Amino acid sequence: MVGSRRGEHTVTVTYRMAGHYTKPAKLSFTAEANKNYQLDFVTDIGTAWLSKDSYADIWIKDKATGQPVTEVVRTTPPPAPRTISYPVIINN
Structure with a gap:
């Protein structure tokens, strides 16, 4: 995210990886002109097969300082039922 437009911004994000995904999460922050921002996350999704306590913590940080500019939002x-699919490769 490049901060060429300053002011209040709200983004809706979700974690998706190899068929795993979370519910959308909203992050709001006040962007400053000429600053760069980065979406960051930590997750345990995919570390235990269909675990009930899987999550993704998502936030936005200032790229220059590494400091968060939003609160950490936990999404699950x-x-x-949810469907998890994996690609199947068949070599002939």
Whole structure:
């Protein structure tokens, strides 16, 4: 995210990886002119097969300082049923 437009911004994000995903999360922050921002996250999704306590913590940080500019928002997978798919490669 390049901060060429200053002011209040709200983004809606979700974590998606290899068929795993979370519910959308909203992050709001006040952008300053000529600053760069980065979306960051930590997750335990995919570390235990269909664990009930999976999450993704998502936030936005100032790239120059590494300091968060939003609160950390925890988002979780939607309630079951959910479909997890994996690609199948067949070599002939």
